[in-house]
Amino acid sequence: MSHRTKIIKEWVEVKVNAQGEKVKESFSVDKHAAKIIGIAITSDFDERLYFRGSQKITISEKEVYPEGYESKMLMTGLGVPVNDRIITFGEELSPGNRKVEIEYTDTNHASAPFSPYRVRLYVFSRIDD
Amino acid sequence: MSKPLNLKYTVTVLPVNRIKEKIRFQIRHPENVSCITGIAVTTSLKPWKGDVGLLTLSIPGKGDVFFSQEVKEVETNYNELIQPGIFNPTPKIYSGGKRLHTYFDTNVPVTESLLEGFYESFVPLAGGMTAGKPIEVYRVTIYLRYERIKKEEDDSGICT
Numbered sequence: 001m002s003h004r005t006k007i008i009k010e011w012v013e014v015k016v017n018a019q020g021e022k023v024k025e026s027f028s029v030d031k032h033a034a035k036i037i038g039i040a041i042t043s044d045f046d047e048r049l050y051f052r053g054s055q056k057i058t059i060s061e062k063e064v065y066p067e068g069y070e071s072k073m074l075m076t077g078l079g080v081p082v083n084d085r086i087i088t089f090g091e092e093l094s095p096g097n098r099k100v101e102i103e104y105t106d107t108n109h110a111s112a113p114f115s116p117y118r119v120r121l122y123v124f125s126r127i128d129d
Numbered sequence: 130m131s132k133p134l135n136l137k138y139t140v141t142v143l144p145v146n147r148i149k150e151k152i153r154f155q156i157r158h159p160e161n162v163s164c165i166t167g168i169a170v171t172t173s174l175k176p177w178k179g180d181v182g183l184l185t186l187s188i189p190g191k192g193d194v195f196f197s198q199e200v201k202e203v204e205t206n207y208n209e210l211i212q213p214g215i216f217n218p219t220p221k222i223y224s225g226g227k228r229l230h231t232y233f234d235t236n237v238p239v240t241e242s243l244l245e246g247f248y249e250s251f252v253p254l255a256g257g258m259t260a261g262k263p264i265e266v267y268r269v270t271i272y273l274r275y276e277r278i279k280k281e282e283d284d285s286g287i288c289t
Contacts, residue, residue: 047207051173068140070171070270073230090136111175111207 008033008125014104016048019114026101033125036093036100038086039064040122041074049119050075051112056103057121060096064089067103071119086124095125137162137275145182145250146263152248155189158239159275165239167232167274170200174252174267177202182250182269188237189245195237200248200269232274239275246271 008030014023029036036059043049053071057064065074076085102121108114141156172181179201186196248269256264 050207062134064134066138066140068142068270069138069272070230072171073169073272075230089134091134093134109173109175 006127007037008127009122010125011120011122012100012102013118013120014102015116015118016104016106017116018106019108020106022103022105024101024103026099028098029095029100029123029125031098032127033095033098034128035126036095036123037126038088038124039074040076040085040087040124041071041119042122043071043117043119045112045115045117046075046077048106048112048114048117051109052106052114053119054105054107055119055121058099058101059093059123060099062093062096064093067105071104092126135277136166137277139273139275141271141273143248143269143271144265145248145252145267145269146256146265148250148253148255150250152250154246154248155243156246156271156273157243158241161278162239162275163278164276165235165237165273166276167234167272168196169230169232169272169274170198171230171270171272172200172202172267173270174202176204176206177252178204180251181267182248182252184246184248184269184271186244186246189241189243196233196235198233232272 010027010030012025012027014025016023039057041049049071054068055065055071056067056069074087100123104119106114137159139156139159141154143152143154145152168186170184174181180199181202182200184198184200185194187194252266254266256266258264
């Protein structure tokens, strides 16, 4: 937890072990988080995430991105400045029950043959004084 | 009841099964939204040179086309320095590249329950048939970003 910047960065990981798999994971945001300000999504194999991935993301039981929302819409590459890589929601979200959930779906694509990979969802939160 | 998010996203997938197919479709707006604030389009086509297709969106019954755009796909194989950034002939780390798949910002009031769309594919590829069903050549995914209807005590927002 970073007290100096007052931004908390946490993540949850899903592992995709089979082609066409749908995987769900969740975690609870830190109790000190006052507002959730954005997300980021990465993978150990970005090409698979880009061509094959889609996900539904809910925060405190509220749907932020619906099922079928392609991962490519949320990805940022090395050419994007670090501080621009957070995807914001148009508003800062109250943590509510603090539960963040990702339902990730792998879909076949000719440009990215399947082998197991992992997807990480980062959640950025702000601590109020 | 907790306040819903101000923004609502919808995802509409159009399967393209035939050479240069033309597709008419409708998208039903979610409830309690005031306007469309963003439009984005992607395809599942592998790297492709030239236009993939043409997408238009209009308000039914009025024929008002509020969005019309050629749909393109990246021309190169995946490269994390370039995509999802934008192509830079001399790529540098942290060069200020932008995200590839961003929304076209707009402000279209939602007055009907549906919108109409038309997609024309320019791709000269055939999917064929299997077990009596067409094989998909590629998919077009249309993203719409909406702003929810504000309550009377909150008059912030971009929709007028």
